[in-house]
Amino acid sequence: MAKKEKTIFVCQNCGYESPKWMGQCVCGKWNTMVEEKVVSISQYKKSPTITSSTKPLPIKEIKSGSYDRFDTHIEELNRVLGGGLVKGSLTLISGEPGIGKSTLILQASSIIAKEYGIVLYVSGEESEEQIKMRAERLNAIEDRLMIVSETNVDVIKEYINQLNPVLVIIDSIQTLFKPDLSSAPGSVSQVRECTNQIMYTAKTRDIPIFIVAHVTKTGELAGPRILEHLVDTVLHFTGERTQEFRVIRALKNRFGTTSEIGVFEMKEEGLVEVSNPSEIFLEGLTDTEGAIVISSLEGTRPLLLEVQALVAPTNLGFARRASIGIDINRLNLILAVLEKKVGVPLMNQDVYVNVVGGLKPEGTSSDLGVALAIYSSMRGLSIHTTTTIAIGEIGLTGELRPVSNIEKMIKEAGKMGFKKCILPKKSTKKIQLNESIQLVGANSLKEAIDYMFFEN
The missing domain is CATH 3.30.230.10 (Ribosomal Protein S5; domain 2)
Known part of the structure; x- marks a missing residue:
């Protein structure tokens, strides 16, 4: 007789786990419990292998990351990030649909590709042709800007190993999935596991990674709250789609202040910086x-x-x-x-x-x-x-x-x-x-x- 797989119920709002289904979660939300299969952790019981990359070092010998940044040449974005994009950082950018998230990161990625090297743009929502059309409108065509439409996180990691890019864009995290998990993309377990995999890649290969995330109808970040805790920086776009002005603010920043804002104006050629907002x-x-x-x-x-x-x-x-x-x-x-x-x-x-x-x-x-x-x-x-x-x-x-x-x-x-x-x-x-x-x-x-x- 085949052994029955063990399952748990996970809240899609807060990540709370329960052995039984609950109509109302402890966070107060109704009908957010989804059944998910429990993944075996026997692979983690093996003795860890110590490599040179994980060797403890005296704090005086560790290089400071405060000066190791990529200049995006977008001053308003640099201001919010704290002076530029830190190598090995995981940055989450959120905002309502159509607010300009993909436009901004595509503009920044083309500049970094021109100045520093290969940039990998991974899209889980749009095809390569759609991104090409936007890039032509923004005048963001660069030879070293690589575009791929993929949602399998294991395949994405392999692309990163092959190309060794200086920057990776993930648009968006809710579309990624890991084949080992039975839950659907966008679920708590998928978002958590995919983010962990991406974060490990960013830290071990010293590659900055941009993650685009959706927001709910109330303007809050969609998905589990753990997503905000895993990343280094959380940027949030605000503004009305019917208006021209966009404001980007850092809700969390491990490499700078959270009180700075960046102001942009949406035009036909993309987001244009506003140097004098007053x-x-x-x-x-x-x-x-x-x-x-x-x-x-x-x-x-x-x-x-x-x-x-x-x-x-x-x-x-x-x-x-x-x-x-x-x-x-x-x-x-x-x-x-x-x-x-x-x-x-x-x-x-x-x-x-x-x-x-x-x-x-x-x-x-x-x-x-x-x-x-x-x-x-x-x-x-x-x-x-x-x-x-x-x-x-x-x-x-x-x-x-x-x-x-x-x-x-x-x-x-x-x-x-x-x-x-x-x-x-x-x-x-x-x-x-x-x-x-x-x-x-x-x-x-x-x-x-x-x-x-x-x-x-």
């Missing part, structure tokens, strides 16, 4: 009510953004608060301070706030600008949007609190032609600027409102 985000700026310019520090680069607010009477019986770009909890805090400390009646008013361009500013430096925009819309008072910028954090008592690196933000505002900056009074004593921009300090939100709307 100028792009402030296009079409006019003096009007409910709009003001704020500043946010993204990594080492200050950005100027336009925030718009609309306050309208409630018709549904309860006030609605909606926000794009500003954290909704932060918005509720600002509204509470406006109502309690300034006396603005917002209980029966719908409030809508939007950061133009789709970018989400980091930190609390946008608090003052959001509050002034809401007050402007509520009272119907115009703001000198083209000449005035507001920077500052709002406390629960209504006071204005300083924010870090405010001097960099004001310098950027001066370069962009702004004439006046409203900021916390405590910050004015520490700032030494040569720009011809007037600094207006305020101790509280009420003082800032009085100056903005009633003293000019």
